[in-house]
Amino acid sequence: MLDAREGEFVDGLSLVCEGWELRVTTRCLIEDLGAGDAASLNDVAGHQIVKAFVRERREKVRGTRKVHPLSHSVDVWVLAHQHRHRGGTWFDAENQVVWLLAYGRHESGSEEDFFPRCKALDEEDRLLPTAHDYEQLIRARDKRVVARIMIEAPLAVKEARMSGKEVLARLGGQFGVAVALEVAGELEQLTVAARLLMPADFEYLKVALAAIKPGDVWEPADSMPSRSLEVGEFAYSYLAERVG
Amino acid sequence: MTSAMRIPADVHSEVSRLAAVQSVKPGDLLAKAWAEFLERHRNEMAADLEQMAEIIRNGATEDLAEYVSRNAAERGAQAAKRARGV
Numbered sequence: 001m002l003d004a005r006e007g008e009f010v011d012g013l014s015l016v017c018e019g020w021e022l023r024v025t026t027r028c029l030i031e032d033l034g035a036g037d038a039a040s041l042n043d044v045a046g047h048q049i050v051k052a053f054v055r056e057r058r059e060k061v062r063g064t065r066k067v068h069p070l071s072h073s074v075d076v077w078v079l080a081h082q083h084r085h086r087g088g089t090w091f092d093a094e095n096q097v098v099w100l101l102a103y104g105r106h107e108s109g110s111e112e113d114f115f116p117r118c119k120a121l122d123e124e125d126r127l128l129p130t131a132h133d134y135e136q137l138i139r140a141r142d143k144r145v146v147a148r149i150m151i152e153a154p155l156a157v158k159e160a161r162m163s164g165k166e167v168l169a170r171l172g173g174q175f176g177v178a179v180a181l182e183v184a185g186e187l188e189q190l191t192v193a194a195r196l197l198m199p200a201d202f203e204y205l206k207v208a209l210a211a212i213k214p215g216d217v218w219e220p221a222d223s224m225p226s227r228s229l230e231v232g233e234f235a236y237s238y239l240a241e242r243v244g
Numbered sequence: 245m246t247s248a249m250r251i252p253a254d255v256h257s258e259v260s261r262l263a264a265v266q267s268v269k270p271g272d273l274l275a276k277a278w279a280e281f282l283e284r285h286r287n288e289m290a291a292d293l294e295q296m297a298e299i300i301r302n303g304a305t306e307d308l309a310e311y312v313s314r315n316a317a318e319r320g321a322q323a324a325k326r327a328r329g330v
Contacts, residue, residue, distance in 0.1 A: 073329055092327065128327050135320030139313045146309040150300075199319050203312045206292050210308075214297030216290045220282055231274050234282060 002045035002054060010041050012140050017058050020096040023137065024050070025129050027121075032103040049103045052081035053089065057098045061091040067115060070122045076101060086114035090128070094198075096174075097137065101127050142200065145172030146207050153177070153211040157190065161243070166226060175204040182225040188242045191221050193235035202234075209236055 002010050009016050014023040024044070029035050033044045044050050056063070056079060063077030067088050070076060079087035079100075088102040102121055104114030121127040129137075149171045156169035156179045166180040178193045192212065194205045209218050221235040222228075229235055256270075263270040282289075299308045 074327070094326065095323065125328070129324065131317070131321040131324040133320075134323035134327075135316045138316045138319050138323070142313040142316070143306070143309040146312055147305050150305055150308070199322070200312075206289065206296060207308065207312060210293055210296035210300055214293075214300045216293050216297075218293060220286070231271050232278065234278070 001042050002050075005058075008058070011144065012040050013136070014097075014140065015041055015054060015058070016144075020061060020091075020098060021137075022054060022057050022098050022100070023133075024053075024100045025133050026136070027126055027130070028100055028102055047103075048081050048085045049079065049087040049100070052079055052085065053087060053100050057089055061098050063089065067118050070119065070127075072122060072125075072128060074128065076118070076122075076127070080106075088114075088118050088127070092129070095134075095137065099129055099133075101129075138200070142203075145175065145200075145204060148172040149175070149204060149207045150211045153192075153208040157181075157212055160190075166224060171204065171208060175201060175208075177205070177208055178224060180225045183242060186242050187239055189225075189237050189239045191224055191235055191237035193221075193224055193229060193233050195230065195233045197232065205234065205236075213238055213240075 002015060004010060004015065007018055013026075013029065014021040022041075024033070024041060026037065029039060029044065030037055033047055033050070035044050041050070045054075062075065063079060065078045067076040067078055074090050076088045076090050079089050081087075084105045084107065086104055086106045087100055090099050090101055091097075092099055102114070102118050104117050105112065106114050118127065152169060152171045156167055156171070156177065159169075160167040160179045160181050164181070166178055168176065168178050170176050176194060180191050182189045182191070190212070192205075192209060194201065194208070196202050196205065217238045217240075218236040219238065221237040224235060259270045259273055263273045266273065295311065296308060299311060
């Protein structure tokens with residue numbers, strides 16, 4: 001079992017840390033670490049390079065030395081453990097994931113040496129995460145984020161109702177929303193806004209709206225009660241009888 | 245209220261070019277594009293919210309996550325392309 005710190009947890013091939021995930025590509029898992037395709041990060045937690053991966057990249061997403069030259073314009077950082085164990089990691093800033101892309105032994109002059117092998121994988125376009133790797137990441141992340149939005153979105157509304165101010169919340173640890181209530185007599189209008197920066201964000205906004213008030217009751221809003229919308233920000237509101 | 249927003253360089257370049265042609269600010273053009281996107285997806289949004297409400301009424305959060313992931317294969321393919329700078 002992987003030694004997760006407080007606030008960290010293993011989810012399939014990922015260790016979810018504060019701020020980013022550490023994840024192994026399926027190719028690296030099977031071909032380099034020798035695990036089965038159904039294995040999780042916990043199943044390879046005892047491997048020397050996985051221990052080094054967790055130890056080094058939970059603290060810093062980049063290393064000090066790159067694997068180069070590579071045909072893809074990404075920075076693959078060398079992960080070194082003892083004299084011979086070498087890994088290649090890449091910080092995927094868009095998705096906030098540090099990927100363990102490859103593992104091998106450093107044996108200068110050998111055909112199996114990590115560095116030429118890493119370059120060969122790059123030339124064959126087998127080094128970077130594949131569409132399947134990303135699909136698995138997206139499915140796992142959607143599952144986690146949706147479960148948290150279902151709990152946290154109604155709590156944000158409760159906070160907005162109690163404070164009487166616009167409340168900012170980071171649902172599921174990564175999806176930012178603004179929630180505000182406007183009361184007029186016996187009616188209240190609830191407005192939820194979010195900046196949609198990633199492909200998943202529109203889906204997460206719909207989940208947040210459905211978690212707060214299920215059904216097609218939401219109407220697009222032009223502004224928040226106390227301000228206009230920012231570029232890239234979408235807002236929806238619904239009118240209901242005042243609660244409490 | 246305004247704020248800085250990071251967008252890909254090629255999109256920024258295209259938006260700036262179009263804004264110059266139309267004699268408007270790039271930010272105003274983006275805001276208009278967002279509004280049009282919202283309007284075009286109005287029916288889809290309503291249908292999705294109804295579908296999600298139905299799933300929530302049946303009490304299955306995992307089904308809701310599965311619904312959100314319905315385009316995961318396509319999103320995964322797009323993410324892999326972006327990783328390769330395609």
